[in-house]
Amino acid sequence: MSIDKKLLKRLKALYVEDDDNIRNELSSLLGNFFDTVYTAANGEEGLALFKEHQNDIDVVLSDINMPKLTGIDMVKEIRKTDAKVPVMFATAYSDNEYLADAIKLRVYDYIIKPIDIRRLLTVMNDLANVLYQEFMIEQQHKELEKYKDVIDKNNIVLKTDTNFKITYVNQHFCDITGYDQEELLGQGFDTLIHKDVNSTVYKDLTKAILNNESWNGKIKNQTKFGDTYVVDSYTIATLSDAGEVTGTISIQKDITSDVNQKRDIQKALIKDKSEIFLKGKESSGELNAIINELNKRIHDLQKLMKASDLEKDRLVYNGEKLITENKKLQRELAYALKNAAVEEDTSSTLKLNKSNQDLKMEIKKLNEEQEALKDEMQRAVLQTKVNLETKIKELEKQNKEYLFQIESAEDVETLTEKLEYWKSKAKEGAKRVEQLERALLNTGDKNIMSRLFK
Structure with missing residues (x-):
C-alpha cells in the first residue's frame, strides 16, 4: 500500500520511549512525516505531556516496559480523560498478559521491536486515513447542524412516523400555529390541513412518501385558533439502514403573505x-x-x-x-x-x-x-x-x-x-x-x- 504523505503530515504524535538512542532516532525519522512529534523518556513524562497537549495530539506511540510508569499504566490514566485517542504499543514482549491489557485499553495496534519503519508508516497511514474520514464526517455533521439551524429558524419542520402521526415539530411551527409540541405529538398530519383543501392532496402526498418519492406542493393549513395560513411544502421519506421507510420529514415555508399579496x-x-x-x-x-x-x-x-x-x-x-x-x-x-x-x-x-x-x-x-x-x-x-x-x-x-x-x-x-x-x-x-x-x-x-x- 502506498503512503500518503499529505495525510501523515496532518498527524501530531506523542512518542514515549525510555531508550534514548531509539527515541532520538525514531522521533527524528517520524518528524519527516508528521506535523509534530512530542517525545517523553517514561510513562510519567508521557502522561504529563499528553495532559498539556491533549487537544493537539492525534496518536500515542509508546513502549510498554518503562521506569516510573509503564506504558500500560500511562494509557490507563489517559483513558480516564480521553477514551478515543488512538494508542499504539512498540514492545519486545508479546506475551498474553500485555495483549490482554492492550485489548482492554482499546489499543489501536502494536509494533514488535525492533520497529519495522515501513510497517509503522503503513499502520500510521491507515490510521491517518481513518482520522481524516472521521474529521470529514465531523465537518459534514457540523455543516448539517448549521443547515438544520438555518432551516429551523426560517421554515416549519415536521416529522411523522409511517402512519403519518406527528413525532416532532420545531419552534418556528409553534410560533406560526400557536400549538405547543406536546399538543401535536401523536396527532395525524392531516389534522393540520384546512377543511377546504381537496382530499386528493393528502392522498397524493401519502402515496408518494410510501413509494419513497418526494412530494412538493402548496398546502392550505389552519392554526390552533382557526386562522388560515399557506405553506410551500417539500416532504421526503426517512429511511432505516435497510432502506425501509420509517417516516417522513416535511420542510414547509410560510407563503401566506405572498399569496395574500398576489390576491x-x-x-x-x-x-x-x-x-x-x-x-x-x-x-x-x-x-x-x-x-x-x-x-x-x-x-x-x-x-x-x-x-x-x-x-x-x-x-x-x-x-x-x-x-x-x-x-x-x-x-x-x-x-x-x-x-x-x-x-x-x-x-x-x-x-x-x-x-x-x-x-x-x-x-x-x-x-x-x-x-x-x-x-x-x-x-x-x-x-x-x-x-x-x-x-x-x-x-x-x-x-x-x-x-x-x-x-x-x-x-x-x-x-x-x-x-x-x-x-x-x-x-x-x-x-x-x-x-x-x-x-x-x-x-x-x-x-x-x-x-x-x-
Missing part, C-alpha cells in the same frame, strides 16, 4: 380594468359626439365650397361677357372712325363726332364698370380663398387633436380610418378650389387674371 394585486387589477373599461366607454361616447360634430362641420364646409364654386362660375361668366362686349365696342369704334375720315358732309361728320363722343362716354362707363367688376371679383375670390384656407387649417388642427384623443381610446384603428377619410375629403375640397382657380386662369383674360391672382 390583492389581482383584485386591484380587476378593479382597475373595470374602471378603465367604464372610462373607455365614456370616452368612446364623447369621441362619437366629437366625430358627429366634425362630420357636421365637414358637411357645412362642403356646402360652403359648393356655393363658392357657383359664385366663381358666375364671376367668370360675367367677366367673359364683359370682355366680349368690350371687344365688340372696340370694333364698332374702329369702324366708325374709318367711316368718319372719308365722309365729306359736315353735318354727317358732326353727327358722327357726337355719336363717337357718346360712344366714348359709354366705353369709359363700361371700362369703369369692368374695373369695378374686376375689383369686386378679385375681392370675392381672395376672400373665398382665405376663408377656405382658414377653415381647412382649423379643421386639420381639430383633426390632429381628435386623432390624439382617439388614439388613447379603444377601437383606435377604426376611428383613425374615419378621420383619415374626412381629412382626405377636406384635402380634395382644397384641391377642388385650386382646380377652379386654374380653370379661371385658363379661360379668362390673361391680363385680368394675372392682376386678380398675382
Whole structure:
C-alpha cells in the first residue's frame, strides 16, 4: 500500500520511549512525516505531556516496559480523560498478559521491536486515513447542524412516523400555529390541513412518501385558533439502514403573505380594468359626439365650397361677357372712325363726332364698370380663398387633436380610418378650389387674371 504523505503530515504524535538512542532516532525519522512529534523518556513524562497537549495530539506511540510508569499504566490514566485517542504499543514482549491489557485499553495496534519503519508508516497511514474520514464526517455533521439551524429558524419542520402521526415539530411551527409540541405529538398530519383543501392532496402526498418519492406542493393549513395560513411544502421519506421507510420529514415555508399579496394585486387589477373599461366607454361616447360634430362641420364646409364654386362660375361668366362686349365696342369704334375720315358732309361728320363722343362716354362707363367688376371679383375670390384656407387649417388642427384623443381610446384603428377619410375629403375640397382657380386662369383674360391672382 502506498503512503500518503499529505495525510501523515496532518498527524501530531506523542512518542514515549525510555531508550534514548531509539527515541532520538525514531522521533527524528517520524518528524519527516508528521506535523509534530512530542517525545517523553517514561510513562510519567508521557502522561504529563499528553495532559498539556491533549487537544493537539492525534496518536500515542509508546513502549510498554518503562521506569516510573509503564506504558500500560500511562494509557490507563489517559483513558480516564480521553477514551478515543488512538494508542499504539512498540514492545519486545508479546506475551498474553500485555495483549490482554492492550485489548482492554482499546489499543489501536502494536509494533514488535525492533520497529519495522515501513510497517509503522503503513499502520500510521491507515490510521491517518481513518482520522481524516472521521474529521470529514465531523465537518459534514457540523455543516448539517448549521443547515438544520438555518432551516429551523426560517421554515416549519415536521416529522411523522409511517402512519403519518406527528413525532416532532420545531419552534418556528409553534410560533406560526400557536400549538405547543406536546399538543401535536401523536396527532395525524392531516389534522393540520384546512377543511377546504381537496382530499386528493393528502392522498397524493401519502402515496408518494410510501413509494419513497418526494412530494412538493402548496398546502392550505389552519392554526390552533382557526386562522388560515399557506405553506410551500417539500416532504421526503426517512429511511432505516435497510432502506425501509420509517417516516417522513416535511420542510414547509410560510407563503401566506405572498399569496395574500398576489390576491390583492389581482383584485386591484380587476378593479382597475373595470374602471378603465367604464372610462373607455365614456370616452368612446364623447369621441362619437366629437366625430358627429366634425362630420357636421365637414358637411357645412362642403356646402360652403359648393356655393363658392357657383359664385366663381358666375364671376367668370360675367367677366367673359364683359370682355366680349368690350371687344365688340372696340370694333364698332374702329369702324366708325374709318367711316368718319372719308365722309365729306359736315353735318354727317358732326353727327358722327357726337355719336363717337357718346360712344366714348359709354366705353369709359363700361371700362369703369369692368374695373369695378374686376375689383369686386378679385375681392370675392381672395376672400373665398382665405376663408377656405382658414377653415381647412382649423379643421386639420381639430383633426390632429381628435386623432390624439382617439388614439388613447379603444377601437383606435377604426376611428383613425374615419378621420383619415374626412381629412382626405377636406384635402380634395382644397384641391377642388385650386382646380377652379386654374380653370379661371385658363379661360379668362390673361391680363385680368394675372392682376386678380398675382
